[in-house]
Amino acid sequence: xxTECTTRRGxxxxxxxxxSAESATPAESAGAALPQLLHEGEVVILAVKPSVxxxxxxxxxxxxxxxxxxxxxxVALPMIETQITYSRRxxxxxxxxxxxxQLFISCCQWIGRLYVLTNVxxxxxxxVFRVDVFQCPLSKIRQATLxxxxxxxxxxxxxxxxxxxxxxxEPCWLHVARPAEVNDTLQDALRRARx
Numbered sequence: 001x002x003t004e005c006t007t008r009r010g011x012x013x014x015x016x017x018x019x020s021a022e023s024a025t026p027a028e029s030a031g032a033a034l035p036q037l038l039h040e041g042e043v044v045i046l047a048v049k050p051s052v053x054x055x056x057x058x059x060x061x062x063x064x065x066x067x068x069x070x071x072x073x074x075v076a077l078p079m080i081e082t083q084i085t086y087s088r089r090x091x092x093x094x095x096x097x098x099x100x101x102q103l104f105i106s107c108c109q110w111i112g113r114l115y116v117l118t119n120v121x122x123x124x125x126x127x128v129f130r131v132d133v134f135q136c137p138l139s140k141i142r143q144a145t146l147x148x149x150x151x152x153x154x155x156x157x158x159x160x161x162x163x164x165x166x167x168x169x170e171p172c173w174l175h176v177a178r179p180a181e182v183n184d185t186l187q188d189a190l191r192r193a194r195x
Contacts, residue, residue, distance in 0.1 A: 037116075037123065037133065046117040046185050051177035053155040054113070055106040058175075060151065062102035070095040115173040117189055122162065124173060138193035140165045146183040160186065 038044070056063075073091040112128035122141065124134040141162050148158040158179025162171040176182050 037125070037135075038118065039120070042121075043119045044116060045119060045189055046115075046182065048115050048173075048176060048182060050110060050113055050115070050173070050175040051155065051157040052110070053152075053157050053177075054110045054175040055103065057151055057155065057157070058109060059099075059102045059106040063099050066095040066098045066102075113174075115176065117186055119189070119192075122171075122186075124171065134171050136162065136164050136171060138190055141190060144183065144186050144190060146179055148179065158183070 070092055073095075074088050077088055077091065108128050109126070112126055112131070114123075114125045116123040116125065121135050121137045126132050141164055143163045145161045145163065146158050147161060152158055152175065155175075157175045157177055160173040160176060160179070160183055164171060173182075
């Protein structure tokens with residue numbers, strides 16, 4: 001059993017995590033990896049994906065920048081006399097392409113992300129081609145805090161941050177649907193682990 005919070009990167013193949021530059025197939029991503037990551041006698045209490053709002057919430061900065069560039073360009077291009085003739089249509093297509101690419105990347109991130117609570121630890125599995133697993137025993141989590149930004153509140157989602165004894169990366173479950181219900185389940189498991 002793991003006694004410290006760890007992060008493993010690699011590809012999922014035949015039930016183990018291998019550090020390799022090769023890519024796994026999308027079918028071997030987060031959800032398919034879960035059974036191989038569980039220890040003997042470990043019981044899954046909760047396994048959730050982020051809300052579908054994850055896609056827009058993680059892509060909105062790029063969407064906002066692309067929209068601003070499109071609006072400024074649409075207004076400013078006719079005023080600028082230059083040898084280079086960019087049309088409004090080309091600028092709009094470029095900005096739309098940036099938005100579509102960012103949405104595709106966000107969809108891939110959503111597909112490959114899974115949050116798991118067991119009777120022993122919490123896990124965050126992310127990645128489609130290169131799987132990254134964060135795991136931390138419940139006994140090493142000092143507290144779990146539910147937060148919600150303005151955008152998350154509008155979408156009815158929240159983020160759960162874990163305050164762990166050994167500082168690694170910022171462990172959290174991003175954009176969880178039904179955040180109060182998930183947080184209550186998590187807090188119950190933390191109380192049981194401390195007994």
